[in-house]
Amino acid sequence: MTAHTAGKMIGFVGIGVMGKSMAAHLMKAGYEVLVYNRTKQKAEELLAQGAVWKDQISELAAEADVIITMVGYPKDVEEVYLGEKGIVAHAKPGSYLIDMTTSKPSLAQKIYEEAKKRSLHSLDAPVSGGDVGAREARLTIMVGGDSEAFAAMEPIFKLMGTNVILQGGPGAGQHTKMSNQIAIASNMIGVCEAIAYAKKAGLDPVNVLKSIEAGAAGSWSLSNLAPRMIAGNFAPGFYIKHIIKDISIALEAAKEMGLATPGLELSLSLYQELAEQGLEDNGTQALIKWYDKHFGENG
Known part of the structure; x- marks a missing residue:
């Protein structure tokens, strides 16, 4: 000490x-x-x-x-x-x-x-x-x-x-955490869409991941959560109900500052749809279920 x-x-x-x-x-x-x-x-x-x-x-x-x-x-x-x-x-x-x-x-x-x-x-x-x-x-x-x-x-x-x-x-720590959550929220949409696209194109998403995670598309979510999405593992590292809480806080703070955050608004709407289906206790990687439901799991 x-x-x-x-x-x-x-x-x-x-x-x-x-x-x-x-x-x-x-x-x-x-x-x-x-x-x-x-x-x-x-x-x-x-x-x-x-x-x-x-x-x-x-x-x-x-x-x-x-x-x-x-x-x-x-x-x-x-x-x-x-x-x-x-x-x-x-x-x-x-x-x-x-x-x-x-x-x-x-x-x-x-x-x-x-x-x-x-x-x-x-x-x-x-x-x-x-x-x-x-x-x-x-x-x-x-x-x-x-x-x-x-x-x-x-x-x-x-x-x-x-x-x-x-x-x-005071408040700067929370604002920084909101920046963190904003980056994660929009990035997760990109990760899901990349996997959904690979499936639609008839590719093996595991093989696609090997190529894209090593380049400019690389991110923590792509390396750590995309494999769980592909494997159908939706156990929570971070709950959907908690990302909804965080995104809601970030949206409120952004509006107070007069900042438009369309990516964040889209992310909230997708997660809320999953929560309404009873998936709020799934991990955030369960966002892929939205794409599977709307566009078919097997392309």
Whole structure:
């Protein structure tokens, strides 16, 4: 630990697939970690390793020096931070609040302002890298907030991720994550259309993939998700219901800035159609099912 972080107690709210691994890395580094989750059962593994359970977010906030949250939706973030029993109302002055949920940039700014009134340091720090990145402590962490708060928390971020960048003031981390999701959303359409085209032309899509992923068309989605599409493996690395949430946030933010994002709008409409068919718990690579349904799986 550095002089900045030595002896600090960390509170972690949201022990899901990602949060569990992230909290475990902090414990391995020697931090005392307090945990809260709506379902206590999900925290049992961490409790067995020495984490301390708190029945209320307010209790956790009152004791911790650093509070990290990894929850579901913007409405959850707002309740956890700004509710009567939330973090901002109960945290000790001087504490650091770090929201790692993918949420609204405007909400990150609101939390920052409310936190500042109570002498609290707030950072928005959404991540990319999924459950594997969380497990292997190599997440990309995109941070918004004051440079002094970032410098103080950087050693903690580096226990969970390998690509940690301060992008600007409050909300900048969330805006960066939206840029990430926009690139992924339109790229996924391109990947699906490439496979659908190969099938229609009577080609072997596995063989086509060998040619195109090595050139200018190459992308993470083409290399990692296209093979799953071809194999009919739609298990979620990232849920359709969550990409719909993220795209909706990005569209709202883009409209607030007066930016047209037609690729994003198309992506949302396709994913919503799949969700209406009951596929919201499939992985995002299940977008290929839209093409199979409309244009025939076998060309």
